[in-house]
Amino acid sequence: MTIKELAKIAGLNHSTVSRSLNDSPLVAEKTKQRVKKLAEEYNFELNANARSLITSKTGTIGIIFPVHDDKYRSVQYLGNLMDSLRIRIEEEQYDSIITCPKNPRTNLSNIRKLVKQKKVDGIILVVHQLDQEDWEVLGESKIPFVSIHFKWNDKRQDKINHVYSDNFKGGYLAAECLLKAGRRNPVCLSYGEVFEFQERRRGFRKALSDWGRNVDPGRILKYDVSSFDVGYNYIMENRENLGNIDGISAHADIVAIGAIEAMKELGIRVPEDIAVVGYDDLDINSFFRPRLTTIHQLKEEQVEMGCRKLIEMIEGDKGSGQLHAALEPTLFIRESCVI
Amino acid sequence: MTIKELAKIAGLNHSTVSRSLNDSPLVAEKTKQRVKKLAEEYNFELNANARSLITSKTGTIGIIFPVHDDKYRSVQYLGNLMDSLRIRIEEEQYDSIITCPKNPRTNLSNIRKLVKQKKVDGIILVVHQLDQEDWEVLGESKIPFVSIHFKWNDKRQDKINHVYSDNFKGGYLAAECLLKAGRRNPVCLSYGEVFEFQERRRGFRKALSDWGRNVDPGRILKYDVSSFDVGYNYIMENRENLGNIDGISAHADIVAIGAIEAMKELGIRVPEDIAVVGYDDLDINSFFRPRLTTIHQLKEEQVEMGCRKLIEMIEGDKGSGQLHAALEPTLFIRESCVI
DNA sequence: GCTTAAAATGCAAACGTGTGCAATAATCAT
């Protein structure tokens, strides 16, 4: 059924029906009610494609996520962030399309598709880099977008609305916690050359030097994944010379959990022999013992601020200037490292 | 830029451009290439709303999920299933909109919105019940849909395309594993009055009676959530009289994991004192010790069969009749219960 | 009751595509 058919039934012109269903003040309250009742009776809904063709609003938001190529994506921080975003957007009456920057099969840009085909009203980026092509697409189009979680460490960062967390601070807090707990010989299990992890390592180093410790680069390890096995294998492979280690700052909770499990199996006590601090404050941490001392990233606040800003931009209440917030992570002290 | 503007640039009528971009055989190969090159040069993409208005194809699929009201949704089976579905659909070049049956805020039906506003080409249901309203919407519209994971235990089940797993069988296998391991006094930690869990309990009872054990209803417990705490608290609250229990069939892995953790804290040995069998075969199980013996649900096969069928229906290769598959779960024996 | 203003409705043109059909251009056989 189309709006014209419904109009015929109502004995009205379809434009009056359109205005009624859109709550225009131009139509008499009486007929408005009659039309709405009729629409309900006939189970009629306006065709979204036709309306967005003319209004250029789709009522959907695109969420761009980096590809997760490990099977444990659902227990990682980004998985939780994705759920939060989706639910928050749904509460705001928008649909959401979740996708990664490129279709892995065709290698075509999903961002470009969403933007240029006019499938979304706005975009939330949860990526720390973009192809030149994608960046141009976003820049040229007038579609609003907001970046969350990652910090853009380049010339563009000032022009982007984004909210991320201060990874230097987080890395510092984690290391400082170990130091305050009396540990003088910590190691750091980190992750590749991604900017946010570089920052965490910078925080780690700064804390050590602030405490007058010299920072042996050999004690800052970079892996190319962030997984249970990384932590587990680190302990197992170094079991002979764990004597000169009294603390671990793992830059992902799941790595910390792996390390702790390995130590349990070897009879090493946590935190007495080796204290451990994680990073992320995953929901699932509560399943593991000892309870993990970790860095909490203010996920919900990021989601809230990012979504609010994006929707403001979409709905035209532009105001409030640029969003450029670095949220301060906080240390949650539990059992794996106590001060 | 619109197709007409591009046509003007190309010195062609817009219909020729349209056919070129859609790879119609009606247009000369030479001009087709020229148009495509031009489109690329001007970074042009067809407006999705206009096309779906006329073709009534949107290139997106709706995924309907039950509301997750617990914060651990990402570590539950359904969370993993959601990820798999989304990724599979993306591989097939469709976008996906994930949503729950009703908007929690407005109480409006999301299914109705997606279907009647023509926002999706097809729907994947991962729910075990639907309001009458939603059912009617799906029934009246010609939009194809497939149900996954849950079994529709009512008169409609024959008319629906669905693929689910045989929960009776799974419940049976889990209990049988305990029995084969020599356990004669198992308990069952299950979940509410959802059909699939009723089936698992039925399987549990059948296995016991097949082995000549009488089934004490007091040993089949139904909780209204499925969480770590359920298992943990069960053990803790019954710590005094665990003597007459030698096995646990938990109908969700996370419950089993909670129970095992509690037993570790109490010094009860798993599986020597009490053997445990889970259900789901979650990815995260590998993080826990002892490794959980559990029921594997063939998640990927469900996703594969469901998506394939749905896309067949969307794209018109109707053939292949009704999809009505009950996949047989399998027992994965690891450490928490060995035969 | 008549004039005038305001409120409500109808008309028609968009929005950007796809597609049947007519018109033109190219190819082929003779």
Added chain:
DNA sequence: ATGATTATTGCACACGTTTGCATTTTAAGC
């Protein structure tokens, strides 16, 4: 070269809405 066939392109309408403007109806003032 000519007519017949076929390959290619153009024309115009349709898809289902929204919205500015013209028109009609209602209300108001006296």
